[in-house]
Amino acid sequence: MKYIVTGTSSGLGFEIAKRLVDLGSVIGLSRTIGKASILLEKKNFEWFCIDFSSPFEQISPVIESSLMPVLSSEEYTLVINAAQFYLGESRLTSLETQQLFQTNLFSVMSLVNRMIGPKLKRVLFINSISGLIGQSGQHEYSASKHALKGFSSSLAKQAKDMHFDVMSVNPGGIRTELWDGNAKIATDDFIEPDNLADILVSLLKVKQRIFVDSFVILPPSDV
Numbered sequence: 378m379k380y381i382v383t384g385t386s387s388g389l390g391f392e393i394a395k396r397l398v399d400l401g402s403v404i405g406l407s408r409t410i411g412k413a414s415i416l417l418e419k420k421n422f423e424w425f426c427i428d429f430s431s432p433f434e435q436i437s438p439v440i441e442s443s444l445m446p447v448l449s450s451e452e453y454t455l456v457i458n459a460a461q462f463y464l465g466e467s468r469l470t471s472l473e474t475q476q477l478f479q480t481n482l483f484s485v486m487s488l489v490n491r492m493i494g495p496k497l498k499r500v501l502f503i504n505s506i507s508g509l510i511g512q513s514g515q516h517e518y519s520a521s522k523h524a525l526k527g528f529s530s531s532l533a534k535q536a537k538d539m540h541f542d543v544m545s546v547n548p549g550g551i552r553t554e555l556w557d558g559n560a561k562i563a564t565d566d567f568i569e570p571d572n573l574a575d576i577l578v579s580l581l582k583v584k585q586r587i588f589v590d591s592f593v594i595l596p597p598s599d600v
């Protein structure tokens with residue numbers, strides 16, 4: 378199995394990729410290589426630089442040249458993990474909001490749509506508890522994650538009569554680099570990314586044609 382994981386440079390995506398290289402081959406996608414540089418030592422890990430905040434027309438040449446040739450020969454699973462987070466009292470400008478939605482929703486939809494093919498076996502969406510409920514100061518992020526829920530649920534309906542399945546998880550706080558620069562938020566009891574990655578990789582190992590919808594995983598502070 379080939380696993381394509383977005384956002385492998387840090388946090389949860391890195392922990393997931395680190396485990397998946399023991400199960401198959403992995404393609405990581407992010408703007409920087411970050412922590413994933415350590416995985417480049419492995420023969421079965423490849424990384425491509427992609428900025429999902431760019432219009433899809435701009436990144437599609439990278440997708441066509443790097444992903445599509447590999448995918449014609451092997452079964453693959455897509456893990457949609459990369460996201461732009463924003464928490465703050467002031468609201469984002471229209472342009473900033475557009476960029477956040479480009480990263481968290483528009484590029485995701487275009488990438489998934491492009492990758493639907495006979496060898497696609499599973500799509501795992503890392504959504505958020507903010508995709509199910511509103512969160513103070515997270516208006517734009519929460520809106521993008523709610524929209525992602527609409528996309529993943531609709532994709533599941535499509536996949537029902539096809540050859541792949543759809544899993545969508547909604548974690549609460551995870552102790553990752555996402556919170557760097559948000560010093561006011563206490564992350565002490567947040568879920569450790571390695572623990573969550575263990576759970577998610579177990580999900581990925583589940584036999585095909587099982588659908589997971591809105592699997593909520595919370596630390597005590599989000600209960």
Ligand SMILES: NC(=O)c1ccc[n+]([C@@H]2O[C@H](COP(=O)([O-])OP(=O)(O)OC[C@H]3O[C@@H](n4cnc5c(N)ncnc54)[C@H](OP(=O)(O)O)[C@@H]3O)[C@@H](O)[C@H]2O)c1
Binds near residue numbers: 386458459503553
């Ligand atoms: N941390 C939490 O409390 C929490 C809670 C619920 C859900 N989640 C979700 O969990 C997922 C992983 O988040 P995390 O906590 O692991 O955050 P993180 O450590 O900040 O990781 C985010 C990843 O996304 C990539 N990324 C961000 N913008 C990108 C862009 N424009 N183009 C390409 N890649 C981009 C980053 O790589 P580059 O910067 O190198 O591009 C990084 O690898 C996200 O979907 C997030 O919404 C997180």
